[in-house]
Amino acid sequence: MVQRLVDRRPQVRPEELVAALVPPPRFDAVRFAGYLPDPAEPSQSAAVTALSAFADRVNAGPARGGGSARRARSGRSGLFGRGVRGAWSGGAGRGAGTARPGVYLDGGFGVGKTHLLASLWHAVAGPKAYGTFVELTSLVGALGFAATARALGGMRLLAIDEFELDDPGDTVLMSTLLTRLADAGVALAATSNTQPEDLGAGRFAAADFLREIQGLAARFDVLRVDGADYRHRGLPAPPPPRADGEVAALAAAHDGASEDDFAALCAHLAGLHPSRYGALVDGVRLVALHGVTPVADQAVALRVVVLADRLYDRSIPVVASGVGLGELFGAELLAGPHRKKYQRAVSRLAALARDGAHLTTTA
Structure with a gap:
């Protein structure tokens, strides 16, 4: 059965926070x-x-x-x-x-x-x-x-x-x-x-x-x-959004996948401290999102940035329907003081979406 991130409320003990102060899995061997x-x-x-x-x-x-x-x-x-x-x-x-x-x-x-x-x-x-x-x-x-x-x-x-x-x-x-x-x-x-x-x-x-x-x-x-940005040096453009049915089929086809509505996930993130976002996606092997829409609220956008970082740390592929990931943050946000954070998040999510597109061809 496909899991939902919105059903997860991870608890992290203080001693676990100290023990976790090591490079994330993506950078463990660099x-x-x-x-x-x-x-x-x-x-x-x-x-x-x-x-x-x-x-x-x-x-x-x-x-x-x-x-x-x-x-x-x-x-x-x-x-x-x-x-x-x-x-x-x-x-x-x-x-x-x-x-x-x-x-x-x-x-x-x-x-x-x-x-x-x-x-x-x-x-x-x-x-x-x-x-x-x-x-x-x-x-x-x-x-x-x-x-x-x-x-x-x-x-x-x-x-x-x-x-x-x-x-x-x-x-x-x-x-x-x-x-x-x-x-x-x-x-x-x-x-x-x-x-x-x-x-x-x-x-x-x-x-x-x-x-x-x-x-x-x-x-x-x-x-x-x-x-x-080395993540896109000489590589094809990020894949376009998928249809909702394709997203659901991919989630069902891959063990360890999660499947969530984007708006519901953003609301769920508001109730979790960002220090828990890593634990939220621990063990997840594919993140499937429905109905991605542009984010206009800065508080929501910054939470999405932290989630994108934790997904990238763990090399978790992403497949999504809705708008393209390049449209995730609006022009007003990209013109503001956190624009580099948003640009980094889009870069990382695009790389993970490219990994997700590879999964669609090999499943």
Whole structure:
């Protein structure tokens, strides 16, 4: 019998949130050697070199529990400094340029930032943690600030994917947490589609929190990664929407498929914290959606973005009826402050829809 996501209400215990701080299944086996830089984009090769050196520097530091030298290094001024290539190109020694405790990968969607971040995580000896920004803020909500700082304070590395500051509370929270962790000797790495100094811009009165944003940025060196979206490089256009009958037939033909009305699923997401979206789709092997329509409400759209990320993390194919996935977010949303999130979601969903089209021909 085909399952429905709207019938699922997963519960995630706090200790499970900590244990789950590892790269998602799609990135479990990635390594620097498997990253294929675009020859036309030298910043991609430079990113591999710089991150490899960063991993060496972290691994060369003292074992956790004896991090006094790393705490001393973390006190250097400046947050999102430039010139990261010069800082690391000479090697991982203490005298090789700046030694900020973090690296921040900035670039458009689809250039492989998550692949690079996960490769860095795999290259660093444990203990270590990897999570999205949403997962980390959810962890603080579940455990409390002090317990989260203790749980992460013993790590060699904390890797944060999809770093965003969407409200003042998150700004103060993450600034305080990451400052605490860096002072404790934890190396930091993050990816984002937004330059550090622009975090929060257009989302709230960022100028009122400039000190927090600047203080957070001073913990990182910025590494720019340029390029086109690799998910669609040289590939055919995403498949068109299917008929409702085809969607239902595909769901029935594949074990582990889910089948939902798009509007009902969006309403269901509103009752679940985004930290549960991964558990919502765990074990699902195909997501079938009926009646996809353009999303106009920003709150709904941001929930769809998180769901798209969790589907992509788990490589779950998607088949859908209704409008094309390229029409999922309207022009007003795409012109707003979260446009890069929406563009990333469309890119990822298109890749999953392409996987779904392959299933239709092989079922």
